[in-house]
Amino acid sequence: xxxxxxxxVELDGMQVVKVGTNIGARIEGLDFASGLHEGTVDAxxxxxxEHQVVSIAAGAMTPEQHLRLARRFGALEENKTDQFGDxxxxxxxxxxxxxxxxxxxxxxxxxxxxxxxPLVNLLHGKTIPSTGGDTAFxxxxxxxxxxxxxxxxxxxxxxxxxxxxRLYEQGWQRGAxxxxxxxxxxxxxxxxxxxxxxxxxVTGRKWLTVNPxxxxxxxxxxxxxxxxxxxxxxxxxxxxxxxxxxHWSEGDLLIWDQQAVQHYAVNDAGxxxxxxxxxxxxxxxxxxxxHA
Ligand SMILES: O=C(O)CCC(=O)C(=O)O
Numbered sequence: 504x505x506x507x508x509x510x511x512v513e514l515d516g517m518q519v520v521k522v523g524t525n526i527g528a529r530i531e532g533l534d535f536a537s538g539l540h541e542g543t544v545d546a547x548x549x550x551x552x553e554h555q556v557v558s559i560a561a562g563a564m565t566p567e568q569h570l571r572l573a574r575r576f577g578a579l580e581e582n583k584t585d586q587f588g589d590x591x592x593x594x595x596x597x598x599x600x601x602x603x604x605x606x607x608x609x610x611x612x613x614x615x616x617x618x619x620x621p622l623v624n625l626l627h628g629k630t631i632p633s634t635g636g637d638t639a640f641x642x643x644x645x646x647x648x649x650x651x652x653x654x655x656x657x658x659x660x661x662x663x664x665x666x667x668x669r670l671y672e673q674g675w676q677r678g679a680x681x682x683x684x685x686x687x688x689x690x691x692x693x694x695x696x697x698x699x700x701x702x703x704x705v706t707g708r709k710w711l712t713v714n715p716x717x718x719x720x721x722x723x724x725x726x727x728x729x730x731x732x733x734x735x736x737x738x739x740x741x742x743x744x745x746x747x748x749x750h751w752s753e754g755d756l757l758i759w760d761q762q763a764v765q766h767y768a769v770n771d772a773g774x775x776x777x778x779x780x781x782x783x784x785x786x787x788x789x790x791x792x793x794h795a
Contacts, residue, residue, distance in 0.1 A: 566596060667717070
């Protein structure tokens with residue numbers, strides 16, 4: 504591996520180019536058509552952990568190539584969500600199609616109501632809109648590092664409850680008729696307590712786990728304290744300096760580290776947008792997904 508000008512790192516023709524000051528890199532020089540060597544796949548993983556979000560011009564990457572790269576990061580989730588679509592032949596691929604009304608225009612980390620939430624998402628851009636439809640990110644690691652030492656100390660000892668029902672509760676609150684969905688979601692028992700601060704197993708960086716979609720309350724605090732604390736942390740996380748926005752080109756493969764960022768699918772596509780998603784879980788866990 505060699506370092507070149509402009510912060511570039513090269514391995515077997517692969518180049519990593521920073522595209523955001525604090526997070527985000529573009530991987531260039533890979534030829535998906537001829538297949539990736541094991542060392543190159545590892546170098547993609549290294550780039551991901553360093554930059555938190557990476558994109559690659561993957562062209563007409565096949566589902567098999569998509570699956571192979573995703574397996575580098577863990578066991579693959581099988582899609583069973585009522586919010587997105589199924590792939591006709593590959594159960595691990597989730598189809599997100601704006602024409603079918605699929606959207607995830609809210610800040611979130613995926614499935615944090617699980618004991619072991621997903622680790623990495625890999626989205627392949629199949630149909631890209633003429634304008635809009637970006638995917639936006641904020642770094643939960645930078646957000647932690649941006650807190651004052653006194654606040655870091657305060658949040659380190661706390662745990663929060665994340666639950667699947669909260670997703671529907673928010674829709675219900677906005678006026679959609681989702682009361683029965685909340686009851687159904689709560690009945691599934693998809694609810695877990697997580698420390699507010701976790702340490703990334705690869706990078707060793709600390710990151711904030713709370714997100715506006717699934718985090719319900721902070722344990723051992725009053726309702727007002729929990730509300731104020733969550734509001735403060737979630738607002739703090741939105742500092743533009745912690746963020747990065749990917750503007751899609753057809754064939755892009757966008758990979759992000761769920762233990763380092765939260766994401767938001769900007770719902771302003773000027774024409775149809777279709778992306779195919781694969782989600783990697785920790786290797787010793789399997790889960791049939793239900794959510795956004
Ligand atoms: O469509 C996107 O850009 C992101 C979709 C999303 O939120 C997800 O995969 O969890």
